[in-house]
Amino acid sequence: MTRKEARSRCPIATSLDIFGDRWSLLVVRDLMFTDRRTYGEFLAAGEGMATNVLAQRLEHLDCAGIIARTIDPTDGRRAMYRLTPKGMDLAPMLLEMVVWAAAHEETDAPPKLVAAMKRDRKRFIAGLRKVHGE
Amino acid sequence: MTRKEARSRCPIATSLDIFGDRWSLLVVRDLMFTDRRTYGEFLAAGEGMATNVLAQRLEHLDCAGIIARTIDPTDGRRAMYRLTPKGMDLAPMLLEMVVWAAAHEETDAPPKLVAAMKRDRKRFIAGLRKVHGE
DNA sequence: GATAACACTTGCTATTTGCAAGTTATCTTC
DNA sequence: GAAGATAACTTGCAAATAGCAAGTGTTATC
Known part of the structure; x- marks a missing residue:
């Protein structure tokens, strides 16, 4: 999903540029309300998100500063995600x-x-x- | 955008089934915060929405009970939209x-x-x- | 070293979006 | 009443994204 240049600078249009799709807020939801923290756990959430879509959404939310990604120190394969303060807001x-x-x-x-x-x-x-x- | 059968019944997933896209909430925004009420006015809002997308979104929001459509009594060509109580919520x-x-x-x-x-x-x-x- | 797990990636198909011309009904003007 | 304009879509096609499922590279376990 290539984001076109910003439309209006209206707050709602701006927000929708970041998370105006069917999947992004589900990731935020899982981080906010459940203890899911990894790619595999988001996939297993039962929402039917495709792997490529999840990967792209995680990256986009990361770039937007809403989530942050770290590598699990106990397992170099596992990426852990968490909400940033911006995401908590x-x-x-x-x-x-x-x-x-x-x-x-x-x-x-x-x-x-x-x-x-x-x-x-x-x-x-x-x-x-x-x-x-x- | 064909809506697949409902995913989980989580409130957020349910909501995103209705307005989890880049355009629907812009229509709601215009109805809520501005005095735009017609197809042409939404198009002229400057967000770059395509005509077919707007038409489909209006219909979908209508079916979801968020907006209601009437014909302008002074001009049979013009459809006027307004927010329902559900939309106002x-x-x-x-x-x-x-x-x-x-x-x-x-x-x-x-x-x-x-x-x-x-x-x-x-x-x-x-x-x-x-x-x-x- | 063999196997498994994790996080993606990839190649392809299906679907949606985007663009711009087209259509129909209604309205306005002459 | 005819011609022109307008409003709300619709349509056909191209471009972009979603969806599916197999594939890949790294790390971990036995």
Whole structure:
């Protein structure tokens, strides 16, 4: 997916230039809400992402500064990914996306989790940041 | 863009099935934040969307219940679009996207507007809802 | 050294996007 | 009423991306 030169500089257009596709935010989701950290784990997430697409998305998110890649010191084959602070700052948006979908679509989000998100967004996000060592 | 059968029922995956592409949220943006309401106006927004892509996106958002289409009573050629309540409920997510992009990317969002969003999200969203007659 | 695992890469097909001309219905002007 | 303009798409083709599955190179294990 070659990114054309920037369109407007509108924040939403700018954001969509970075993650306006079907797969990127799924990677961010896994890093944010689950303990998946490797290429193989993202592939195994059950979303049906193709290997070339995942590789390209990881690289793009890395270049955008949303995720960071390191090599597992205990296994030189394994690349580990984590969210950067810039990536963590996507939490409010992802949270609102969860809340929206839970209200308007059929999802398997645990009702208690959604309720916790809606009850106190700031607290929920603070909890995520703590988990991620921020 | 043929939508494959649903992947996981995760809220984020579900949402991305609906608007996980480069163009859909730009339509929602225009309806939410500007006074663009017609096919021609969306095309003229300066984002470089192709005509066939716009037509398909409008239809898809209509089918998803996010926008609604009516014919302008004063001009039978003109289709007018508006956000449904379901579409309006995307406001918090769009707002967080704006805030994120303003913080991490170079955008032309007016600083005062971004500050108003960050200062009191609920109030800003209430203002949007009032403008949209909710 | 043989085998396996990890992270991609590659070659090909299928699908979508992008471009620009085309079509149809409605409106405006004369 | 006819001619011209406009609005919303549609269409045909080229370009780009997604998807599939086999392949490759490095590292780890036995």
